[in-house]
Amino acid sequence: xxxxxxxxxxxxxxxxxxxxxxxxxxxxxxxxxxxxxxxxxxxxxxxxxxxxxxxxxxxxxxxxxxxxxxxxxxxxxxxxxxxxxxxxxxxxxxxxxxxxxxxxxxxxxxxxxxx
Amino acid sequence: xxxxxxxxxxxxxxxxxxxxxxxxxxxxxxxxxxxxxxxxxxxxxxxxxxxxxxxxxxxxxxxxxxxxxxxxxxxxxxxxxxxxxxxxxxxxxxxxxxxxxxxxxxxxxxxxxxxx
Numbered sequence: 001x002x003x004x005x006x007x008x009x010x011x012x013x014x015x016x017x018x019x020x021x022x023x024x025x026x027x028x029x030x031x032x033x034x035x036x037x038x039x040x041x042x043x044x045x046x047x048x049x050x051x052x053x054x055x056x057x058x059x060x061x062x063x064x065x066x067x068x069x070x071x072x073x074x075x076x077x078x079x080x081x082x083x084x085x086x087x088x089x090x091x092x093x094x095x096x097x098x099x100x101x102x103x104x105x106x107x108x109x110x111x112x113x114x115x
Numbered sequence: 116x117x118x119x120x121x122x123x124x125x126x127x128x129x130x131x132x133x134x135x136x137x138x139x140x141x142x143x144x145x146x147x148x149x150x151x152x153x154x155x156x157x158x159x160x161x162x163x164x165x166x167x168x169x170x171x172x173x174x175x176x177x178x179x180x181x182x183x184x185x186x187x188x189x190x191x192x193x194x195x196x197x198x199x200x201x202x203x204x205x206x207x208x209x210x211x212x213x214x215x216x217x218x219x220x221x222x223x224x225x226x227x228x229x230x231x
Contacts, residue, residue, distance in 0.1 A: 004157070034219070043119070043205055043222035044158075089157070102174070103220075105157040 002027040004092055004106035012112040013080060021075040021109050023090035028068045035064050035075050036089045038108065044089065048075070080113045087111070116141050119223035121206050127229045128196045136191040136226050138206030146211035147189035148173070148220065149181060151202040158205065164189055165211060196230045203227050 003026045013019050023033070032051045036044040048057045048064040050073070056065040063076040077084055087108040094102055119140045128134055138147065148163040150173075160173030164183040178200060180192045189208075193200060207220040 036222075041225075043224045044207075044220075046219045046221070049219055091158075103160060105159075107155060107157045 002030075002092060002094055002102070002104045004090060004104050006088075006090060006106040006109045008109060009107070010110040010112070012114055014114050015080060015082060017080050018076065018078050019080055019111075021077070021088050021111070023073040023075070023106055025071045025073075025092045025104075027092075027094060028071050029094060030068065031093045031095045033064075033066055033073050034091045034093070034103075035062075035073075036091065038087045038089060040086075047088075077111075082113045082115050085111055085113045118142065119206055119208055119221050121204075121223040121226050123226060124224070125227050127231065128193075129231050130197060132196050133192070133194050134196065134228075135193075136204055136206075136228075138189045138191070138208075138223060139187055140189075140206075140208040140221070141187065142208060142221065143186070144208035144210055144221075145186070146209045147183065148207045148209075149179070149189065149191045150205045150207065151175065151200075152205060152225075153202050161191065161204075198230045201228060201230045 005024045034049045035047045038044050050057045050066045061078040066073045087110045089108040091103050091105045122137045145166050149161040150158040152158045159175050161179050162173050162181040164170050167186040170181045182190045204226045206223040209220045210218050
């Protein structure tokens with residue numbers, strides 16, 4: 001059974017710092033991995049999607065990497081801003097031999113950027 | 116475009132009551148999903164649909180039913196609500212390119228349901 005872990009559960013950093021959020025998964029046979037952002041009381045917003053054949057994806061100040069063999073992904077945020085404060089979730093997608101698809105979410109890291 | 120919308124935003128039910136949550140998307144997506152989010156457990160897939168008229172079970176389908184009569188709408192029903200169904204419910208949709216649901220999912224704002 002695929003398990004997705006995000007440590008730490010909460011993180012506070014001063015504005016302007018670069019930071020890394022971690023995501024680990026137990027089954028390396030993933031199809032892709034996605035990072036989401038969730039603001040309090042709101043839905044999820046997709047940030048980056050990395051296919052299993054890719055090593056990283058970049059969007060603006062965000063860079064996500066994927067190491068399938070070690071079961072890890074990181075989300076790097078450069079020059080953090082107070083507006084980056086949110087909960088960040090990673091999700092991995094696996095597809096079974098029978099064609100069944102499953103998206104498994106981590107429980108998230110709650111990020112607070114201190115002005 | 117409104118994206119993915121959900122109604123209602125909040126609801127309180129008594130045990131045994133029934134209700135239907137409505138999800139609507141205006142992006143012409145083929146695939147739609149219902150998740151529930153509980154503290155410390157992450158999002159879990161309840162049911163999903165790969166096209167109009169189709170539905171399939173997810174990870175935690177018991178106690179829920181769904182229907183996809185129109186491409187843009189995906190309904191989640193609770194026939195006899197239980198306190199264990201207290202949760203935040205999210206709907207999502209995606210294009211579903213190819214044989215698998217490989218692309219980005221777009222989420223609605225959520226429905227906060229409390230069952231007393």
